[in-house]
Amino acid sequence: MEIDPPPDPPRPPEDFWSGRRWLSRFSFSFLIVAIFLAYTGYHGAQNHDLSRGRVLLYYVAAGISFVMFMVATRERHRPRD
DSSP: OOOOOOOOOOOOOSOTTOHHHHHHHTHHHHHHHHHHHHHHHHHHHHTTOSOHHHHHHHHHHHHHHHHHHHHHHHHHTSOOO
């Protein structure tokens, strides 16, 4: 009767300072920021408090933040080796 060797111990998590780890950690925060920026741009446009250029910048920043949320969510749910 052969004894199987013990399984390998679990590997430590990736480097603490890796960009992928922090990107996945902040995924929900990117969504909150995107919603806030979109709301601020919409509210400023409705009340005519902001110029058209400023409203456009809020929408562009909200779009970038939403894309970062999508990338971070993908990274968070990516299967590990």
